[in-house]
Amino acid sequence: MKFLDVLLGAAAASSALAAPTCTTKTKRAGKFKFVGVNQSCAEFGQDTLPGQLNKHYTWPAKSSIDTLLATGMNTIRIPFMMERLIPNQLTGTVNETYSAGLIDTVSYVTSKGAYAVIDPHNFGRYYTQVITDVEGFKAWWTTTAGLFADNDKVIFDTNNEYHDMDQSLVVNLNQAAIDGIRAAGATSQYIFIEGNSWTGAWTWVSSGNGESLLNLSDPEGDDKLIYEMHQYLDEDGSGTHEQCVSGTIGRERLQAATEWLKANGKKAILGETAGGANDQCISALTGMLSFMEENSDVWQGWLWWAAGPWWADYMYSIEPPSGTAYTKVLPSLQPYI
Numbered sequence: 163m164k165f166l167d168v169l170l171g172a173a174a175a176s177s178a179l180a181a182p183t184c185t186t187k188t189k190r191a192g193k194f195k196f197v198g199v200n201q202s203c204a205e206f207g208q209d210t211l212p213g214q215l216n217k218h219y220t221w222p223a224k225s226s227i228d229t230l231l232a233t234g235m236n237t238i239r240i241p242f243m244m245e246r247l248i249p250n251q252l253t254g255t256v257n258e259t260y261s262a263g264l265i266d267t268v269s270y271v272t273s274k275g276a277y278a279v280i281d282p283h284n285f286g287r288y289y290t291q292v293i294t295d296v297e298g299f300k301a302w303w304t305t306t307a308g309l310f311a312d313n314d315k316v317i318f319d320t321n322n323e324y325h326d327m328d329q330s331l332v333v334n335l336n337q338a339a340i341d342g343i344r345a346a347g348a349t350s351q352y353i354f355i356e357g358n359s360w361t362g363a364w365t366w367v368s369s370g371n372g373e374s375l376l377n378l379s380d381p382e383g384d385d386k387l388i389y390e391m392h393q394y395l396d397e398d399g400s401g402t403h404e405q406c407v408s409g410t411i412g413r414e415r416l417q418a419a420t421e422w423l424k425a426n427g428k429k430a431i432l433g434e435t436a437g438g439a440n441d442q443c444i445s446a447l448t449g450m451l452s453f454m455e456e457n458s459d460v461w462q463g464w465l466w467w468a469a470g471p472w473w474a475d476y477m478y479s480i481e482p483p484s485g486t487a488y489t490k491v492l493p494s495l496q497p498y499i
């Protein structure tokens with residue numbers, strides 16, 4: 163309650179200065195710091211680079227962002243392609259067309275008082291090759307973070323789902339991102355760290371992510387580093403099936419990672435999660451979110467995969483007004499927002 167009072171107080175104090183268009187309330191009263199969705203589609207057409215706007219990829223719909231924030235959510239993760247933002251080489255300059263689209267979406271989200279997570283949806287690859295040029299990756303991040311250095315509602319996600327890479331490379335890329343972001347003068351923002359093995363929560367410890375990513379350091383202080391894990395609840399954890407393993411699989415899959423977070427004094431966000439629109443998955447999801455609330459000293463929130471204008475009848479679509487998860491699952495998740 164105290165937290166809520168502080169936020170409402172701040173809102174009242176600043177309302178005289180607030181822009182007249184900024185009307186959506188996004189102050190959260192629940193236990194989590196960050197709750198929201200992935201607003202996907204700027205990363206679509208990954209095989210067609212750079213691709214054309216509205217043919218191969220598109221930007222999220224502002225009306226959908228409004229609708230989702232009106233549920234009480236306060237965080238929108240925005241996947242996009244590294245190559246579209248900075249083409250040809252990691253040390254290159256931004257493409258003005260694509261960067262304008264990204265900046266427009268990010269600015270819109272943060273003008274509503276919500277967090278915008280900048281998510282290069284690249285799996286640790288650039289033009290399909292594993293990124294081994296650690297200095298180049300740092301340069302990419304310095305250029306990118308420079309676009310948002312003054313916006314403290316932006317969160318930088320180093321990369322989506324590293325996988326099948328040397329563990330030490332994943333550590334070095336994360337550290338290079340941290341250093342590059344801070345070098346751009348983006349000193350106040352949170353940074354989300356992702357691990358190898360698709361950053362799965364269920365394999366966080368067994369994959370070696372836990373041990374190897376423990377030593378990352380932020381010149382601005384390690385309390386701005388948050389570990390982003392992903393967890394789907396289907397049989398292989400891939401997020402490609404409508405059925406969940408059981409009604410309790412959510413909390414079971416987070417158990418070991420939660421112990422690791424507590425033992426090491428770290429914080430995490432569940433940056434992608436989803437389950438099908440059926441009773442078993444809804445039990446698994448709500449059980450998982452209850453478990454996260456019980457451990458909200460380490461779990462800072464969750465983001466659904468995914469909203470976005472082009473998901474059509476995708477089983478996990480939370481795109482308003484008619485996405486499957488928007489109509490059939492979100493009502494059950496509302497208590498955890």
Ligand SMILES: *[C@@H]1O[C@H](CO)[C@@H](O)[C@H](O)[C@H]1NC(C)=O
Pocket residue numbers: 212213214215246249257258259260
């Ligand atoms: C810049 O991005 C736009 C939109 O994706 C694309 O059409 C254009 O070809 C890009 N320009 C360069 C030089 O990559």
Ligand SMILES: *[C@@H]1O[C@H](CO)[C@@H](O)[C@H](O)[C@H]1NC(C)=O
Pocket residue numbers: 373374375376377
């Ligand atoms: C992390 O740092 C500690 C203390 O400096 C050191 O003992 C340990 O070997 C490091 N672990 C890794 C994986 O680098």
Ligand SMILES: CC(=O)N[C@H]1CO[C@H](CO)[C@@H](O)[C@@H]1O
Pocket residue numbers: 202205206400401402467
């Ligand atoms: C779990 C899931 O649906 N992942 C998909 C996320 O979206 C990208 C494209 O944006 C797909 O390649 C993934 O399969």
